[in-house]
Amino acid sequence: MLSNSSKYAIKGVLYLALNSDEDHKIMVRDIFDAVHVPEAYLAKLLQELSKKGVISSMRGPKGGFYLSEEDRKGTLMDIVRVIDGEKRVHSCVMGSRSCDVDNPCVLHKHVGDATSNFIKVLEQTTILDLIEGKRDVEEFFPS
Template sequence: MTYIIFKIKLSFYLFILISYLAPMLSTSSKYAIKAVLWLALHSDYENKIKVKDIGKPINVPPAYLAKLLQALARQGVISSTKGPKGGFYLSEANRNLPLINVIEVIDGGARITSCLLGFENCNAQKPCPLHALVAASRQELVEKLETRTIDSLSTELEKGQSFLPL
């Protein structure tokens, strides 16, 4: 019974988080996060994965995914090797990076802290109507994204505490 209540609460909080993040993350960042977490579950130096083998299970077009993964590899968020036995993978160093690194490479740092209504000059001195409503929770979210690692999220996936719909 306690486990069921935990799962319901976790699902509710994930729904709220995703609803809140929806305007804050681009589709590209969402795809990149799914790909990185998939790599965390299925790859290592000995088991490199090609783009086409990542794109299919996470339902992301391979050409689009290739550009995202190349950007992440250039910035050291994921690792890659070229050649016939090449592909993408996560090293231990990659796994220990905070999730916000994925978002910053793909969307830049400003998107996650940008105004929910899209106003360019929204800030504490000149707030939009939603600014006060979300300011504290936005800061808390950014702090969590800065401290939660790729590895900690993949561990939750492995334990069944969260899921990737594949």
């Protein structure tokens, strides 16, 4: 359903949500180890999210990535759309390019409702929803 890239991006955004704001920006070198994602790969993902307005960033000596209050209202689907594109989420679980409602694969009918529910969760769950009441990074990124 989600690529590793989207999973890594979500982890990076959650870390930022727990540890950053407009006054406290974070460099990728301070994140990658905690979220268990290669530094260069995480940098690329966060740069893309920043470029598309999903997260915020600032250049310079006091720069880095951060989540504004507005960024925290973004959904998981906002992240997935930037990283994977929407087609990936709606793609066939068997990998068939011709699978759709009119030409379903053998699993289509069996996973259709689950896929719809999963998409609904991505569209309705905000970053803020996930971090409310949580401040312990270990809850999100166990060793």
